[in-house]
Amino acid sequence: MNFIKGFFGFTVGSLRVVLKGTGAYYAWMALLFVLMAVGGAAYLAQFSEGLGVTNLKDQLSWGFYIGNFAFLVGVAAAAVVLVIPAYVYGWKPTKEVVLLGELMAVAAIVMCMLFVTVDVGRPEMVWHMMPFIGTPNFPFSMLTWDVLVLSAYLAVNLFVVTYLTYTSYLGRPYNARLVLPIVFLSIPLAIGIHTVTAFLFVALPARPFWHGAILAPRFIASAFCSGPALLLLIFMVLRKVGAFKIRDEALVKVGELMAYAMAVNLFLLGTEVFKELYYPTAHSIHAEFQWFGIEEHGGGHHVGLAAWAWMALSFNLTAFVLLAVPAFRHKTSLLTLGCVLAFCGVYIEKGMGLLLPGMTPGVLGEIYEYAPSATEIAVGVGIWGTGALLFTLMVKVTMAINDGEFRRKSPA
Amino acid sequence: MSSDSKRASRREFFKVLGAGAATAAVTAPTAALGFDLDTFFQKHFRRMDDDELQAVIERKAAEYAKTYGKEFTVKATPAYEDVLFGYGLDISRCIGCRRCVHACVEENNQSRDPEIQWIRVLEFERESAIRGIDLEAGNPYYDPETVPQKDKFYMPIACMQCEDSPCTNVCPTGATWRSNDGIVVIDYDWCIGCRYCMAACPYGARHFNWKEPTLPADEVNTNIHLLGNAPRKKGVVEKCHWCIHRTREGKYPACLEACPVGARKFGNLLDPDSEIRQIMATKRTFVLKSELGTNPKFFYFFGGAER
Numbered sequence: 001m002n003f004i005k006g007f008f009g010f011t012v013g014s015l016r017v018v019l020k021g022t023g024a025y026y027a028w029m030a031l032l033f034v035l036m037a038v039g040g041a042a043y044l045a046q047f048s049e050g051l052g053v054t055n056l057k058d059q060l061s062w063g064f065y066i067g068n069f070a071f072l073v074g075v076a077a078a079a080v081v082l083v084i085p086a087y088v089y090g091w092k093p094t095k096e097v098v099l100l101g102e103l104m105a106v107a108a109i110v111m112c113m114l115f116v117t118v119d120v121g122r123p124e125m126v127w128h129m130m131p132f133i134g135t136p137n138f139p140f141s142m143l144t145w146d147v148l149v150l151s152a153y154l155a156v157n158l159f160v161v162t163y164l165t166y167t168s169y170l171g172r173p174y175n176a177r178l179v180l181p182i183v184f185l186s187i188p189l190a191i192g193i194h195t196v197t198a199f200l201f202v203a204l205p206a207r208p209f210w211h212g213a214i215l216a217p218r219f220i221a222s223a224f225c226s227g228p229a230l231l232l233l234i235f236m237v238l239r240k241v242g243a244f245k246i247r248d249e250a251l252v253k254v255g256e257l258m259a260y261a262m263a264v265n266l267f268l269l270g271t272e273v274f275k276e277l278y279y280p281t282a283h284s285i286h287a288e289f290q291w292f293g294i295e296e297h298g299g300g301h302h303v304g305l306a307a308w309a310w311m312a313l314s315f316n317l318t319a320f321v322l323l324a325v326p327a328f329r330h331k332t333s334l335l336t337l338g339c340v341l342a343f344c345g346v347y348i349e350k351g352m353g354l355l356l357p358g359m360t361p362g363v364l365g366e367i368y369e370y371a372p373s374a375t376e377i378a379v380g381v382g383i384w385g386t387g388a389l390l391f392t393l394m395v396k397v398t399m400a401i402n403d404g405e406f407r408r409k410s411p412a
Numbered sequence: 413m414s415s416d417s418k419r420a421s422r423r424e425f426f427k428v429l430g431a432g433a434a435t436a437a438v439t440a441p442t443a444a445l446g447f448d449l450d451t452f453f454q455k456h457f458r459r460m461d462d463d464e465l466q467a468v469i470e471r472k473a474a475e476y477a478k479t480y481g482k483e484f485t486v487k488a489t490p491a492y493e494d495v496l497f498g499y500g501l502d503i504s505r506c507i508g509c510r511r512c513v514h515a516c517v518e519e520n521n522q523s524r525d526p527e528i529q530w531i532r533v534l535e536f537e538r539e540s541a542i543r544g545i546d547l548e549a550g551n552p553y554y555d556p557e558t559v560p561q562k563d564k565f566y567m568p569i570a571c572m573q574c575e576d577s578p579c580t581n582v583c584p585t586g587a588t589w590r591s592n593d594g595i596v597v598i599d600y601d602w603c604i605g606c607r608y609c610m611a612a613c614p615y616g617a618r619h620f621n622w623k624e625p626t627l628p629a630d631e632v633n634t635n636i637h638l639l640g641n642a643p644r645k646k647g648v649v650e651k652c653h654w655c656i657h658r659t660r661e662g663k664y665p666a667c668l669e670a671c672p673v674g675a676r677k678f679g680n681l682l683d684p685d686s687e688i689r690q691i692m693a694t695k696r697t698f699v700l701k702s703e704l705g706t707n708p709k710f711f712y713f714f715g716g717a718e719r
Contacts, residue, residue, distance in 0.1 A: 129585045
């Protein structure tokens with residue numbers, strides 16, 4: 001009963017905290033609400049008209065939404081790259097980073113779920129895949145596995161962040177014997193959500209571009225670039241607005257970790273490209289479409305995704321150099337640039353850079369050059385806005401507690 | 413269970429919801445939105461008992477009658493015992509006329525706008541065959557004055573009714589499965605439209621209702637099977653089902669009957685005297701993308717000379 005009362009106070013207090021803020025805070029929130037409204041309106045149109053308002057076709061049935069989903073699973077999983085050293089090795093510099101990493105994981109998973117939901121033709125029937133009320137095709141369908149691990153990962157991270165924030169609100173130390181085992185559980189889960197999401201694609205022999213053993217390791221390596229990159233950029237902003245005190249040492253350390261991850265990612269990419277292009281088989285046509293474009297029988301050159309693929313590669317290479325050379329990453333401006341490039345590079349390479357070549361040409365050889373429709377982009381913007389809003393609200397509460405503004409009044 | 417006790421069980425359901433008095437309030441606004449609780453909570457096809465299935469059949473028949481102003485025969489005919497269907501297509505005989513494509517659309521109530529076609533015919537240069545059948549070299553949009561064109565050959569492709577079907581493996585809700593007669597069917601009311609099966613199908617056999625399908629009342633086929641040619645809604649996947657509303661009653665699929673050159677053969681693979689088995693015994697046959705291990709039950713063969 002005491003707990004319920006205390007937690008109720010915490011919830012009401014949190015609501016009060018998020019309603020108060022500076023002008024910049026209100027402007028930011030207003031912007032996010034506009035984005036959400038744009039996305040919401042676009043989704044309503046899609047819901048009533050059908051997915052025909054997208055540029056998807058039978059020959060290319062997944063696109064922008066599933067690309068964003070695959071990318072965001074990586075962002076969510078990457079919280080763990082910071083959690084492991086912080087908790088397990090008591091690695092001080094990143095300790096303050098961890099909580100924000102987990103908040104980001106929560107927001108990213110919510111966005112993942114939204115992106116999958118907007119891709120589904122009949123979202124109102126999603127209960128058909130739930131246990132007990134529906135008939136989940138478990139364990140055969142990788143999609144049922146993905147729902148399982150994503151939900152578990154969301155639950156674990158939600159619990160940890162709520163527990164940590166609530167105890168600091170109470171002004172009590174957290175119980176390491178409770179938190180640590182759960183944090184340990186989140187490590188295999190983070191690897192799990194990424195592996196299962198990669199297996200979603202690997203499970204399809206019809207799509208040789210995805211049907212390779214290297215996809216899961218590549219997913220994880222690139223996730224360890226994009227996730228921390230986004231987090232570092234958020235830190236830079238939070239530091240600018242004076243909301244969080246984070247030592248340079250912590251940021252540089254995370255940047256160094258990203259450099260290792262990027263090295264592995266680039267190496268795996270190289271092995272993949274070698275395998276596809278050294279002796280191109282019929283299956284290599286997807287990689288050719290990605291890197292060079294392809295000639296259509298009976299004339300017509302399809303430029304394909306060449307410009308995007310090379311852009312992503314150059315972004316990732318540059319990011320690697322900026323993050324790997326100590327003199328560069330110690331400069332805040334270059335560290336920031338490295339993060340921006342790594343984030344954008346991985347977004348291209350693992351979003352639509354993974355999706356589109358996998359489905360182009362289609363299984364019967366047809367080439368359809370897809371680009372998302374205005375509706376798809378609007379819905380996507382709305383979902384990113386929703387994630388940002390959720391993250392902002394959670395950070396606001398955490399910050400208020402950190403600053404000592406928001407604490408339980410009565411003595412414990 | 414009679415339809416009366418069926419209604420009683422539905423009342424039970426509302427009681428569970430604690431909404432006895434609010435039932436009318438719930439159904440009235442939802443009905444206005446075209447939302448029907450019986451439709452929404454309809455069970456998976458394979459989980460329905462006989463009475464529940466009968467209730468669904470009656471409800472659907474009433475719905476269709478209202479929508480199209482016609483009397484429908486709604487069926488859920490099960491598979492024959494001891495039958496495994498197989499399909500053969502004589503690739504040396506096909507002239508690429510696409511009569512099968514259009515007969516299929518008319519028979520199976522596909523959307524006319526946007527038009528969904530379950531059979532896709534690829535046109536190949538005869539010379540390109542020196543590289544084997546390279547699907548990228550096939551043209552699905554060929555449109556000459558007359559067919560067959562000189563130096564071309566044609567290859568119709570639809571659902572292969574795979575024995576090891578990737579589509580049914582990946583479906584998260586089990587809305588699609590392989591029946592005992594080998595036909596892969598879809599419960600259109602259970603499909604959530606995630607399109608994972610479309611990513612998994614190596615033959616492009618599965619098609620999605622990207623918009624609300626349009627099906628003019630004067631073109632609708634009223635002889636329907638729930639897992640076959642029942643009219644679909646937007647947001648679900650559909651595909652060829654070898655006309656189960658016909659073949660489970662001893663008839664041939666519509667595409668076979670429409671073929672003007674007799675390139676299409678259909679029969680029971682378990683019957684050693686069937687035409688399809690005779691073809692397999694005497695002609696050179698192949699399946700598409702055999703390297704994937706899908707074990708199609710749709711075979712291409714070269715008619716012409718005896719082996």
